[in-house]
Amino acid sequence: MSKIIFGIDVGGTTCKCGTFSKEGELLRKEEIPTRKDEGGSLILPDISEYIKGVLADMNMTTEDVAGIGMGLPGACLEDGTVNKCINLGWGVFNAANALSELTGIPVKIGNDANMAALGEFWVGGGSEYNSMVMVTIGTGVGGGVIIDGKPLYGFNGAAGEIGHLPLVEGETESCNCGKKGCLEQVASATGIVRTANRMLAESDMPSSLRSVPYISAKVIFDEAKGGDALAIQVTEYVCRYLGKGLACAAGMVDPEVFVIGGGVSAAGEYFINLIDKYYKECVFHASRQTKIVKAALGNDAGMYGAAKLILGN
Amino acid sequence: MSKIIFGIDVGGTTCKCGTFSKEGELLRKEEIPTRKDEGGSLILPDISEYIKGVLADMNMTTEDVAGIGMGLPGACLEDGTVNKCINLGWGVFNAANALSELTGIPVKIGNDANMAALGEFWVGGGSEYNSMVMVTIGTGVGGGVIIDGKPLYGFNGAAGEIGHLPLVEGETESCNCGKKGCLEQVASATGIVRTANRMLAESDMPSSLRSVPYISAKVIFDEAKGGDALAIQVTEYVCRYLGKGLACAAGMVDPEVFVIGGGVSAAGEYFINLIDKYYKECVFHASRQTKIVKAALGNDAGMYGAAKLILGN
Incomplete structure (x- = not known):
């Protein structure tokens, strides 16, 4: 055996x-x-x-x-x-x-x-639920859908590709996937830095981000938590699109819980709460109370x- | 028995x-x-x-x-x-x-x-497939997700609410659901008319729509098929958002087929082809060939x- x-x-x-x-x-x-x-x-x-x-x-x-x-x-x-x-x-x-x-x-x-x-559904952040959507925010933005305990593959193996939802209107640059306006372009670790660099270039607003030697997603969230107005503007912009992405996921599969993982999720409660704020603003009312929790298993x-x-x- | x-x-x-x-x-x-x-x-x-x-x-x-x-x-x-x-x-x-x-x-x-x-999955437009997303475009925009032959309910009974995906940036009016920017606001029969009325008011472009006694979604599609530039602009705008909605649905559940029903789907191939054009433009590449077909069972x-x-x- x-x-x-x-x-x-x-x-x-x-x-x-x-x-x-x-x-x-x-x-x-x-x-x-x-x-x-x-x-x-x-x-x-x-x-x-x-x-x-x-x-x-x-x-x-x-x-x-x-x-x-x-x-x-x-x-x-x-x-x-x-x-x-x-x-x-x-x-x-x-x-x-x-x-x-x-x-x-x-x-x-x-x-x-x-x-x-x-994995998160089995022994991590989703272990108390029957269905979930996971969003992994790292170099890219990945996703996975679990329904009745089973991963949803999709006909082309592309279910849960939340990072490539076409949510950003008017985007002029191309995503790695070749399209324009993917969620990943503003909400991945690199997307967050890109967004910050854009906002820094477009305004004269004083910001601690102007003097840091190396801008990373972590630095941006740290500065936002510390009260830097431009860093806050960046995180609000990013989380507004993540909230929209989760609202689209809810509109299609209406899971019991969202689990947020990946390196950027280390930004913790500040990050989760900001996503939740924008999620509640744009999700269909029936799914408004769906929980958003942090992943537990890391890599x-x-x-x-x-x-x-x-x-x- | x-x-x-x-x-x-x-x-x-x-x-x-x-x-x-x-x-x-x-x-x-x-x-x-x-x-x-x-x-x-x-x-x-x-x-x-x-x-x-x-x-x-x-x-x-x-x-x-x-x-x-x-x-x-x-x-x-x-x-x-x-x-x-x-x-x-x-x-x-x-x-x-x-x-x-x-x-x-x-x-x-x-x-x-x-x-x-x-119903469409059983004996209608989706009967040859194993998974599908249906979009019903009538007074509102409804949707349903079928996976492995079963309807997806969702934790709150709200799976497949494609009409309330928050896709329209900058929308100022409220949807029936209370939010702003739902797909339904531009792509339902009433949303299509609203879009046409807006475009008519915002431009001086000559259009056969200016002289019809009553503007309906059917009239708009008929005039667009007949070559009216403004009516074409309306249908392109509407189908661009429908294509985005289908792309979001594909990104989350990646069905084998999309079935389009409801009164507006009477606009036929012109309508389906236009949705498909915009779908292909913004969907993740793996789902690019997913078929879009017309519903067969009507009411x-x-x-x-x-x-x-x-x-x-």
Whole structure:
């Protein structure tokens, strides 16, 4: 009978690898580098080697493994097909089958943001609820939708792509995705800095941001909390669009809770409260009381979610 | 053994009542008036009387009925609770239990737009697909989300409220829902007329719309098809926002197909193609090829969907 599960979160720099008991306990955790050379063709063999090493180390065989869950930075279908992971150099192929052939272990895959959502739903900020939308605000803005305990994949593997909702009217610059006016362009860590630089250039308002050596999202939130008028203007602008994004998510799936994660969420209650203010202003009245909470698992969320994919509901 | 199913679509003026075989065949169809006097307290007793009449007429008893599905113009929860139907004068109560007590037959309820979506999914425009988002463009803009053959209710019964996505920046007037900037304010039949009247007032552009005795959404689309520049400007503006709304829906649930229904959808291919043009412009690339099709069941969709709620997957 199988005893363990692997939860692997494949990122652009490292793969976070968790070994879990079938009861869901994290037994060990390591990171291996994501080797993107040769069109990303080394990544799955590296993961396979890692898993074989862990099994040897634990005196186990593939028979002891219930499955491998894997989160990937791209659109994933429920059948295991990945629809391009640009960051990894991958095209379209069945990544679940490929890793399964290398390891002899059943594999399921999901989009990394969906896996983070599933992890938070399982043991993190969403664990007391039945449905949730997670928004991960870091370098980009990712999202994941959980309904009745299951991640929503979407027909093209693109459900929960909240960062690319077309919310910003009149945007002239292009998003990484090629469109103009995506939420991510103002609300990601880089988007927040871009917004601040724009506002600094457009006004003569005195601001502590003018004298800091390096403007980051963290600095902007710190200065806003400290009362700097221009930094406050930036955070209000950013959170107004995030509130709109959450209102759109509520209008479509009406979850029980929103969970906010990613590096920018370290800005804490000030950030959450500001999003909530604008959310309440523009959401449909029936969803007005929906809670917005902070994520709890940090960078481990995706690894937990990938394992949960194997554990099932 | 039960032989028939009732599908009732409760509207503000009439209730459309369908009697279906367990195989899903529509056996008979009638409308009864929706009596809104006395706080809407006559509506369920009227439906109960109607059902008893049909059973007597068909020489059947309640034993012959598998269930009653009922679509209602308000937020509905899966447990049968209706969270206000302002049009009917209803507050918060379990409408499914109430009708079940009156009839002695099991009852399930759903929001009318969700039921229309389920009907179209079952035997209409969405019948070849596994997931869909329906948008009903009439007096208002309603929506319904179907995932894996099931309507998505949402925690507050508000999933699929696409008409109240906050998409229109800088809107100064209020929507019926109390907010400002809802998609419905520009894209419902009344919103389209309002948009035309604004554009007529703001410019001196000659337009056939200036001389028609009565401007309706139909007239505007007819004139646009005929080449009137201002009417074209109105339809482009309206469809740009509808395209954005669909792009937001795709970003959250990524359905296999969009089905467009309601009175305004009579504008046909011109309308669908224009929505599609703007959809493609602002949707996340993975969902770019998602089909947009016209609804097929007209005003019967809600009745079919209500019956399907009883038939199950």
